[in-house]
Amino acid sequence: xxxxxxxxxxxxxxxxxxxxxxxxxxxxxxxxxxxxxxxxxxxxxxxxxxxxxxxxxxxxxxxxxxxxxxxxxxxxxxxxxxxxxxxxxxxxxxxxxxxxxxxxxxxxxxxxxxxxxxxxxxxxxxxxxxxxxxxxxxxxxxxxx
Amino acid sequence: xxxxxxxxxxxxxxxxxxxxxxxxxxxxxxxxxxxxxxxxxxxxxxxxxxxxxxxxxxxxxxxxxxxxxxxxxxxxxxxxxxxxxxxxxxxxxxxxxxxxxxxxxxxxxxxxxxxxxxxxxxxxxxx
Numbered sequence: 001x002x003x004x005x006x007x008x009x010x011x012x013x014x015x016x017x018x019x020x021x022x023x024x025x026x027x028x029x030x031x032x033x034x035x036x037x038x039x040x041x042x043x044x045x046x047x048x049x050x051x052x053x054x055x056x057x058x059x060x061x062x063x064x065x066x067x068x069x070x071x072x073x074x075x076x077x078x079x080x081x082x083x084x085x086x087x088x089x090x091x092x093x094x095x096x097x098x099x100x101x102x103x104x105x106x107x108x109x110x111x112x113x114x115x116x117x118x119x120x121x122x123x124x125x126x127x128x129x130x131x132x133x134x135x136x137x138x139x140x141x142x143x144x145x
Numbered sequence: 146x147x148x149x150x151x152x153x154x155x156x157x158x159x160x161x162x163x164x165x166x167x168x169x170x171x172x173x174x175x176x177x178x179x180x181x182x183x184x185x186x187x188x189x190x191x192x193x194x195x196x197x198x199x200x201x202x203x204x205x206x207x208x209x210x211x212x213x214x215x216x217x218x219x220x221x222x223x224x225x226x227x228x229x230x231x232x233x234x235x236x237x238x239x240x241x242x243x244x245x246x247x248x249x250x251x252x253x254x255x256x257x258x259x260x261x262x263x264x265x266x267x268x269x270x271x272x
Contacts, residue, residue, distance in 0.1 A: 018253035019162065070161055080158040088252045091232030100236040106203065 004124035004139070007096040012055075012089050012126055012137050019085060020068030025129040035059020035133040039079065040112040041086040044119070045094060048102030051120045051141040053090035054112060057082065059133025083109030093139060097123065119143030147175030148267065149194055153186045153209065154179075154201040154230070159252075163199060163230060163259070170260040183207025187215065190222055197263055199250075202231040213247060226266035230254060 016022050025032070035058040044052045057065070065085065066078035086109045094104050120143030128135040150167060152160045160179045167174050178193055180186035182204045189195075198216075200209035207215075209229055216222040228248035233239060239249050246269070248262035 015253045018255060070158055070165075077158060077161075080156065081162075084156055084158050088232045091234055091252070095234040095236075100234070103235045103238065106232075 002124070004096065005126055008089075008093055008124040008137055008139055009126035009128070011092045011096070012128055012135065015085060015089050015092065016065060016128065016130070016135070019088070020065045022065060022068050022130055028127065028129040028134065031132065032059065032129045032134045035061070037114050038062045038133065039082060040114070040116075041079075041083045041109045042112045042116075043083075043086045043090045043109050044107040045090060045104040047104035048098040049094070049104065049141060051123065051139065051143065052118065053086060053093065054118060054138045054140070055082065055086040055089065056112075056136045056138070057133065058136070059131075061128075061130040061133035061135050064131045064133075065135070079111065083111070089137065090139075093124075097139075097141075147173045148196040148263070149176040149178070150174055150263075151178045151180065151186060151189065151193075151195040151198040153181075153183065153198060153204070153212065155181050155204040156201075157181075159201065159230075166254060166256045166259050169256040170263075171256075172260050172263060183209065183212030183215070186212055190216075190225075195225065197226045197228065197267055199228050199230050199259075199263075202229055202233050210242070213242070213245070217245075224270055226263075226270045228259075228262045228266055230259070 038057040039062045040056040063073040069081040072078045120140035123141040124139040202209040232252040248266040
């Protein structure tokens, strides 16, 4: 795991803990590894750099995070909460990549369907085993914003 | 004395979470009002007594910074205490806002951070 991956893991874990009161499991179980796709959200950024942050939830991790954030496991409000999580993770990770003075404009979060192609080149990745599932986070640079 | 709080954020989820954080903060909160952008906030401030405003920075229609500038040049609201609640990461921009007298709470926040910043700006305004 590289320095950027470490930073992305820390940012995501701290954000999930602060907003949803959930801590990642110390080790990923086989059930978490095999958990089915649940939901995904994407935030693009443009400014000091350009790219996207994508959060993909598996196996009920999204429902657990939304419940921790706003007390709802499903529906439009739960989806909005997961999108906001993507926005905050992206906003907090960008200084690690572009420096504390860098400014980037973030898009509103949008849902992503399985198979939607990501933009740009891989820049960092992290995985948080959460409850019965997991959260995969992927940061990509370049490509269409 | 209870504080009347105005939350200005284009995300309904964020407004709800800030309300929850206010509940947990231990602050004595009276009315909590919500607006989805700076324009709505200005309309609301004409109707309601607000003791402190919590502003997101990045909003459509009128950003938090534009709203802040508008308040500071308004005879009626020039002294309204303001705390920005944002995932803004530019240290220079945050410093710039704080030098103008605003508080700043970084997303993700803790209820303690929120309380400390609200107390700081409301006490500073009382002098």
